[in-house]
Amino acid sequence: MNELSVIINEVSRHYNKVIALDKISVSIKKGEIFGFIGPDGAGKTSLFRILTTLLFPHTGYITIEGLDVVKDFKKIRNIIGYMPGSFSLYQDLSVEENLNFFASIFNTTPEQNYHLIKDIYQQIEPFKNRPAGKLSGGMKQKLALSCALIHKPEVLFLDEPTTGVDAVSRKEFWEMLKNLQNFGISIIVSTPYMDEASLCDRVALMEDGRIMEIESPQNIQAKYPYLIAAIRSNNMYDIISDLQEIPKATSAFRFGDNIHLSYKKGELHKDEIVNFLENKGHKNISFDMVEADIEDCFMELMNKN
Amino acid sequence: MNTILHILHKEFIQIFRNKTMLPIIFMLPIVQLLVLVYAATFEMKNINMVVVDQDLSSKSRALVAKFEASPFFKIQQNTFSVKEAESIIKSDKADFILNIPSGFELGVLKENTGNIQLLINAINGTTAGLTNVYATSVIADFNRELIIESINILPPAIQQVINVEYSFWYNARMNYKIYMLPGILVILVTLIGMFLTSLNLVREKEMGTIEQINVSPIKKYQFIIGKLFPFLCIALFELAFGLIIGKLVFNIPLVGSLPLLFLFAAVYLLVALGIGLLVSTLSSTQQQVMFVSFFVMLVFIMMSGIFTPTESMPDWAQKVNIINPVAYFMEVIRMILLKGSGFMDIWKSFVLLFIYAVGIISLAIWKYRKVA
Structure with missing residues (x-):
């Protein structure tokens, strides 16, 4: 488990004057599910394109299974699987034809590595004669994953695999990834969804082409220095600006239906906050303490920078 | 080699599954030949x-x-x-x-x-x-x-005292259609070959499927050959189809050797398709490809001598025609079909076009970048 699969060292890339990646360094272990988490435009796709040998880094180097992405790109293409963010299989070919084609260009057949994709492919097999373009979003994604896996890659790159996929399919998809881990495949995934971060073994939080933190999701949450209260009232419109007026609060931001207010332990109390809001004219105030999750941590890190 | 076969297999499935493609392949030659050969005539009446x-x-x-x-x-x-x-x-x-x-x-x-x-x-x-x-x-x-x-x-x-008697060689009755049909055929195969090839490659770019190809171990030359060959076949099929229509409807003479004609056509098509591929490797949308290929085609066809003999063009235009593949084919198809010229009569054009084909396809392969 401790052997390194991917080493990214001081990698930068810019487009004209826009810096997409700024001296990024990450090491990813073999058999690990590693997540690059960050908002759109953080540089995730550029990094993935460099990792999959589609783009050259301007500085720094990357090795994948000991092979350099610039010098040994030909060898790397044999051992990686890539599933781009947008669906990029042949829409006019059927499910089966797509799978056969992608197997054949890697000089293999679907039968050879069928054990790898069995669980995934079985779900779309009833539709194997249907053109790929006519599949639903979740099925397209399963087919794309099957095609990326068919040549038994050692490292699998998934660029925003769950964007535009319904919640049930997303959950299923992550279960599939967990299963794949059993085959010793290193899985590198990028996603803008914070809730998916907690499903990775380790994550790198990215923003503006830099990495803010590399940790396991559990540690990131454990390191969170504040208490968080989820607050609701009858006037959700004004509550966020009212809460931000509390001097001792570190941050207040919308989180789903609630406002998450974070503060240092001991500096604020529930009563204090409720009173403050009541004075501002809020009614039906609900106040619950919650565990910090990745999104809270991300917001906190973003505020720090 | 196997990889190329797999790519070809995929391309042919896609071509024959395309509902608009087959009508184009069959209707275009019929319409072009039947309409244009009658319409594009120099004979003036009334x-x-x-x-x-x-x-x-x-x-x-x-x-x-x-x-x-x-x-x-x-x-x-x-x-x-x-x-x-x-x-x-x-x-x-x-x-x-x-x-x-x-x-x-x-x-x-x-x-x-x-x-x-x-x-x-x-x-x-x-x-x-x-x-x-x-x-x-x-x-x-x-x-x-x-x-x-x-x-x-x-x-x-x-x-x-001087009694002039005319005899028109190779087209005794001065039948304009016999002259025009081979010319229209050249336009037909060029149009089909060049447009289909260039649109096909750029479509992969638009759909994003080229990403998947690029991360695979497919070699650049394998991919380009996989893209060239199907359309070469289709264009040669069009040529055969057009000749059959010409023979049945217009009774054009097929004096020369047909294998020689198809051999020459294949070399010519490599150039035309190579140009199409080059255009599409340099473009990123189907729209760009359409505009550029259309422009290139128009210039090449107008200068090729389809209506007016190239010899009567100004000196500079004749020099420009050295790089105009359509001009070579326009001349040779008429030579073979109407005059029955053999390989020794056309070998110069053949060699030049062959060099041209090698050059343009190498350029297309070189310009096609898997890595940015």
């Missing part, structure tokens, strides 16, 4: 003319009758005013005015000279030239009759 007969004599009427009898002219209107005749030309109802001034007959009879005026609409230079030639020959004919009439003997025998 030139609309206006007669301004201010003389109204027996001689002037005889001249007008001569024009009337000619299949090339059709008298639109008779008038006495040149101004009115000119306005008819301006409104585009006629292209030619025959103006016979008063005193024409008198001049002919008394002074042995008569003057008439021809006014020709020269917006279309070719038409104007032909109209002039036809009209002059009608008048010359009339002139000869006048001479015979006035001196009442047969014209001097001197005129008959």
Whole structure:
């Protein structure tokens, strides 16, 4: 488990004057599910394109299974699987034809590595004669994953695999990834969804082409220095600006239906906050303490920078 | 090698699954050949003319009758005013005015000279030239009759010393369709080959499927060959299909060797398809590809000598034609089909096109980048 699969060292890339990646360094272990988490435009796709040998880094180097992405790109293409963010299989070919084609260009057949994709492919097999373009979003994604896996890659790159996929399919998809881990495949995934971060073994939080933190999701949450209260009232419109007026609060931001207010332990109390809001004219105030999750941590890190 | 076969397999599935592709492949040659071969003709009939007969004599009427009898002219209107005749030309109802001034007959009879005026609409230079030639020959004919009439003997025998007899080689009846059909065929295979190839590659870019190809171990040359070969087959099929239509409908002569024609066509198509591929490796959308290929095609076809012989083009244009693949094929297809030229007659064009093909495809492979 401790052997390194991917080493990214001081990698930068810019487009004209826009810096997409700024001296990024990450090491990813073999058999690990590693997540690059960050908002759109953080540089995730550029990094993935460099990792999959589609783009050259301007500085720094990357090795994948000991092979350099610039010098040994030909060898790397044999051992990686890539599933781009947008669906990029042949829409006019059927499910089966797509799978056969992608197997054949890697000089293999679907039968050879069928054990790898069995669980995934079985779900779309009833539709194997249907053109790929006519599949639903979740099925397209399963087919794309099957095609990326068919040549038994050692490292699998998934660029925003769950964007535009319904919640049930997303959950299923992550279960599939967990299963794949059993085959010793290193899985590198990028996603803008914070809730998916907690499903990775380790994550790198990215923003503006830099990495803010590399940790396991559990540690990131454990390191969170504040208490968080989820607050609701009858006037959700004004509550966020009212809460931000509390001097001792570190941050207040919308989180789903609630406002998450974070503060240092001991500096604020529930009563204090409720009173403050009541004075501002809020009614039906609900106040619950919650565990910090990745999104809270991300917001906190973003505020720090 | 296996990889290429797999790519070819995939391409053919995609081509034959495309619902709009098959009708294009079969309908385009039929429509192009049946419509264009008839439409694109230089033979002129029914030139609309206006007669301004201010003389109204027996001689002037005889001249007008001569024009009337000619299949090339059709008298639109008779008038006495040149101004009115000119306005008819301006409104585009006629292209030619025959103006016979008063005193024409008198001049002919008394002074042995008569003057008439021809006014020709020269917006279309070719038409104007032909109209002039036809009209002059009608008048010359009339002139000869006048001479015979006035001196009442047969014209001097001197005129008959040199007896010119025509014989048109390779197209004995001067059938324009036999000349045009091979030219239209060239346009057809170029159009099909070049457009389909260039659109196909750029479509992979638009759909994003090229990403998946790029991260795979497929080699650049394998991919390019996989893209070239299917459309080469389709274009050669079109050529065969077009020749069959030509034979059945127009009965064009197939004098030369068909295998030689197809061999030459294959080399030519490598160039045309290579240009298409090059354009599409440099573009990122189907729209860009369409515009650029259209522009390239138009220039190449217009300069290729489909309508006018390249030899009559200015010197610089003939030099430019060295890089115009269409010009080579346009010349060779007519040579083989109509004249029966053999390999020894066309080997120069063959070698040049072959070098061209190797060059342009290498350039396309080199320009196709898997990595940015």
